[in-house]
Amino acid sequence: EPEVTQTPSHQVTQMGQEVILRCVPISNHLYFYWYRQILGQKVEFLVSFYNNEISEKSEIFDDQFSVERPDGSNFTLKIRSTKLEDSAMYFCASSEYGVNEQFFGPGTRLTVL
């Protein structure tokens, strides 16, 4: 069964550094998303991406964040100048028809020291 994959599973970085989280969505899906979940908190929408551009973004997704689909298979989230409060699980999701049925990846645990 096709699935969304994410790498790395765990990323440790120093405050102020840049990180790139990678996702490979399901191959025939057209909509891509990033979410984050701070430990013990709810899942929070960051950004949606369709047709090679951002379709929506939340207040969390400020200039520190960017997304890219550098080729036909990868979808990346870049976080510049990381802060302690960026520590969280970051989930990528993809879907065929918008948010109707999203398939989530296993997540990347980001730890900022």
Added chain:
Amino acid sequence: SQKIEQNSEALNIQEGKTATLTCNYTNYSPAYLQWYRQDPGRGPVFLLLIRENEKEKRKERLKVTFDTTLKQSLFHITASQPADSATYLCALVLTISGGSYIPTFGRGTSLIVHP
């Protein structure tokens, strides 16, 4: 203010019983509502979607109801099994300007099914 409320306390039930989880919301007008399952350290798994004009949806042992007047959704698992133990998330899907949809999640309710 806008809120999505799910029981913060874990729901403990015996195997074979029906589990009922509640999602209440205020000051939202969702286009539809979704339920997800999340296991520890894993990503959410989509279970069911119900639209604002639907009262009830079923899938195997799962049933969801949606009352837009009460601003409440109920999620039922019949004949529950220990393997159903997980956190269940409700998500309101909101339509915003331009026709886009944004999912807004509740914090989830932990279900523990005892053998």
